[in-house]
Amino acid sequence: MKIIRSPKEMQKICRDFKRRGKSIGFVPTMGYLHRGHLNLVKIAGSKSDVVVVSLFVNPAQFGPREDFHRYPRNFKRDWLLLEKSGCDYLFAPGVRAMYPEGYHTYVNVEKLTGHLEGAVRPGHFKGVTTIVAKLFNLVQPDIAVFGQKDAQQAVVLKKMVDDLNYGIKMIIAPTVRERSGLACSSRNQYLSSEERKQAKVLYQSLQLAKEMIKNGERSVNRLVSKMNKFIDKQPLAEIDYIAVTNAHTLELLNKLKGEVLISLAVRFGKTRLIDNIKTKLRK
Ligand code: PAF
Numbered sequence: 053m054k055i056i057r058s059p060k061e062m063q064k065i066c067r068d069f070k071r072r073g074k075s076i077g078f079v080p081t082m083g084y085l086h087r088g089h090l091n092l093v094k095i096a097g098s099k100s101d102v103v104v105v106s107l108f109v110n111p112a113q114f115g116p117r118e119d120f121h122r123y124p125r126n127f128k129r130d131w132l133l134l135e136k137s138g139c140d141y142l143f144a145p146g147v148r149a150m151y152p153e154g155y156h157t158y159v160n161v162e163k164l165t166g167h168l169e170g171a172v173r174p175g176h177f178k179g180v181t182t183i184v185a186k187l188f189n190l191v192q193p194d195i196a197v198f199g200q201k202d203a204q205q206a207v208v209l210k211k212m213v214d215d216l217n218y219g220i221k222m223i224i225a226p227t228v229r230e231r232s233g234l235a236c237s238s239r240n241q242y243l244s245s246e247e248r249k250q251a252k253v254l255y256q257s258l259q260l261a262k263e264m265i266k267n268g269e270r271s272v273n274r275l276v277s278k279m280n281k282f283i284d285k286q287p288l289a290e291i292d293y294i295a296v297t298n299a300h301t302l303e304l305l306n307k308l309k310g311e312v313l314i315s316l317a318v319r320f321g322k323t324r325l326i327d328n329i330k331t332k333l334r335k
Pocket of ligand 1: 080081082110113180183184202205
């Protein structure tokens with residue numbers, strides 16, 4: 053595995069592969085890798101000749117009161133994990149290389165970014181789409197792999213790829229979970245052992261919702277209220293939102309119908325966790 057720091061060099065390497073007819077699979081990350089990321093790398097490897105993983109904690113997607121400075125970083129650990137998991141190139145640029153002095157260009161997907169995470173984290177998705185657009189221009193992947201845990205991010209990035217004619221195949225991989233059901237996330241390492249124990253309530257509440265739907269529940273109000281009550285039993289959990297939306301348009305629903313995304317964000321102390329499930333209703 054080669055480590056590349058310079059955007060220009062990364063672009064040249066990828067251009068050379070493309071010229072030789074090789075397909076490129078790409079996994080953008082912010083590092084502090086877990087099993088979920090390694091699964092994305094494995095998927096990229098199974099579908100392309102060359103695998104590029106980027107590691108860049110992107111300041112543009114963190115709000116002023118968010119955790120950019122304390123976001124977990126461990127380059128050596130990530131490097132060793134990637135070396136064992138079929139990554140060919142690790143692209144790890146510095147902040148100044150991606151956003152040089154006088155940088156002024158941003159990519160923004162409208163509408164889809166106004167609610168859910170976008171409502172609570174203003175500017176977050178503009179930061180995500182800008183960095184992913186830049187990375188796509190450097191790496192020129194044939195396929196790019198993202199995780200379903202960041203459900204809104206997946207919908208927004210797919211829209212960007214369509215709207216800007218990138219011609220990249222977007223693969224959204226299922227969420228990888230800990231044994232307790234807690235979704236793997238770099239932010240889980242902030243949790244104390246008691247918070248971690250209680251944090252499985254996110255997954256359990258989603259399972260509860262799934263069960264209610266299976267038993268015929270079609271009212272969003274009743275579903276959300278049950279989930280609320282269930283989560284509130286955990287003394288350390290503070291609900292940011294629970295939302296039921298159309299899985300493709302992300303529009304809020306009153307009645308459960310079609311393909312539905314149930315997503316939630318819950319705080320445990322200073323740590324904010326998100327999770328979701330997608331479910332298709334027949335009637
Ligand atoms: O999902 C993430 O880790 C980030 O949002 C991404 C896509 C790497 C962009 O910085």
